[in-house]
Amino acid sequence: MFTLYDVPVRSRLLLGTARYPSPMILTEAVQASGTEVVTVSLRREAAGERAGQAFWSLVRELGVRVLPNTAGCHTVKEAVTTAHMAREVFGTRWVKLEVIGEEDTLQPDVFGLVEAARILCAEEFEVFPYTTEDLTVAERLLAAGCRVLMPWGSPIGSGHGLNNLFGLKALRARFAQVPLIIDAGIGVPSHAAQALELGFDAVLINTAVSQAADPARMAGAFAQAVAAGREAFLAGPIEPRDMAVPSSPVVGTALLS
C-alpha cells in the first residue's frame, strides 16, 4: 500500500487507456491488471463540445480512479487549459502534467513543466508531473507543490525500459519519501519488475499493454511482474559481486574421487 496525494493505493501498476484495439479490450486489460488508477488523455476539440462523452463514461464505468493527463501539450498554456477541462470532465483535482519539449523523443520540456506545475498547484490541482530523472528539476517540482514525481524510464512508447539506471537510482535515493512512479518507456514486464526492485513505488504502462497482441494477457503479466518486483525490493536483494561466491560451503567437502 502506498499513497498518492493521501489516497491509499494498493496496486502499483497504473494503466494508460490510449490506443487499445477497442474499449472492450481496454476494459478487459484494466480488469486483468488489477489497477486502481488509469490515465486518460483529453483531445481538446473533443472536450470543448463534450463530444467524447461516450468514451469518457466508459472509462468512468471501469470503477477505478481516473488520472487525466495533458498528453500532447507543447506549451504551458495548452497544458493548463487542458488540466482545467480535465477537472471539469472527470471531477478530479488529479492531473498528470505533460509538457512536451521535443518532437522526436517526446521528452518533457522541464522548464515549461515547472512553470505549469506552479500554476496548477496554486490552483489546488494535485499534480503528477511527467519529468526526467534530473535531480534539480525534481527539486523544483517539489518546491512548486508537487507531492508525486513521474520520471521517465525512456522515451514514451519506445519500450527501451530503464535507460539511465544511474540517474534513476540517484533520484530514488535523493527523494526517499516522495512517491516515484516510472512513467514511459517500459516495454516488457521485466522492465517493470526492475523498476520496483529498485524501490520505485509504481509504474505507469500504456503502449506496452495496449499495443501487445493480447492486451489483457499482457496486463496480467505486468501485474505479476510488478508484484514480484515489489516483493523482491522488500525481501532485500543481494549486492552484485565481481567474483563467484559458491552457494555451498567449500571447506569440508567430501573428496569423492
Added chain:
Amino acid sequence: MHATIIGAGVAGLACAVELAERGASVEVLERAESFERAGCSWFAGGMLAPWCERVSSPAHIVALGDEGFAWWAERYPAMVRRGTLVLAHARDTAELKQFARRTERYQWLDAAGITALEPDLEGRFEQGLFFPEEAYIDPRAALAALAERLTGLGATIRFGAETPPAHAESGRCVIDCTGLGARAVLTDLRGVKGEMLHVQAPDVTLTRTIRVLHPRTPVYIVPRGEGRYMIGATMIESDQASRVSARAMLELLGAAYALHPAFAEAEIVEIGTGVRPAFPDNLPRLTRRNGTLYVNGLFRHGFLAAPALARRAAEFVLEGREAPEVMQ
C-alpha cells in the same frame, strides 16, 4: 416479402440489394437529402483490406471481409484489386515489424520491390509489406452503383424521408441501418470521429492503397482516379460530425508529404469528416429488437463488412437463418 430499410449508408444499401436480389419488395428511407449527408459512408476510404485490418481486429473481421471481394466485384466492377502497400519511414521500422507479426498474407518487399510496384516511390523506402489480395473501391461511386442496381430491381430509395422509430408491421420487415441514429435503442453505440481530405495531385502516380505506419499518426492514401487521392483518416473518440481540426490536416498532409514531396503541390479539393458508429468491441453486429433488425457498429469496416452482414441480414429476415457470429 416487403422490406423497409432505414438508412442509405453502405450498410443500408447493401442490405437493400441483398433483399431485392432475393425477390423482396424493398424501399429504402433516408432522412438526409442526399448520399452526401447520409452519414459516414460518404467519407470512407473504401479499402477492402481485411488482412491489414487484422492488426487491430480479431480474425472474425478477416473472415467477414474476405466475403466482400466477390460481392463488390459483381456489383461494382470498377473495384481495383492491386493489393495494399504498407510502408514505414526508416525510423519507424519497428512499426513495420510489429504490423507484420500481427497480420498475414503479405510479402516483404525491399526498395527494388517497392519501386517495381510504385515507380514514383523509387528511393524513398527500404522495406515494405505487400498484401497482394486486397482491393479498394470508390465509396461514392459504389453507393451510386448500388442505388442504380436497386432501381433496376424495382426498389425505391426515398431521400428526405420521414423515418419514424422503426417498427415492424405484419408481412413487412424493417431493417434499421441508421448508425448513431439508432443510439436510443442500441445504447452502447458510440461515435469515433474521422477526418479526411481529397487532393488533386497531378505530379504523383500511385496505383494502389498505400498505408504509412507511424506510432502516432498512421495514414492511408487511396487513389480515386485521374490524379485524385483520398487521404485519411483520424480516429477520435467523439460524436461530433462537424469541424475539422488544423491538427488533423497537419498530420494527414504531413504524412502524405513525407510519403512523396509532390503532394505539397497538390490542390486540396475537399475536406470532410464523419462519425463511425461502433460498439464497445468495435465489431459489427445484427441486433433484434421489437421486431426490427438493426445492422450497426460497422466502425471503420463499413465497405469491408457490409456485404457479409447484408447477406446474413437477408438470410435471417427471409429464411430465419441465424448467424451467431454476428448476432445478438
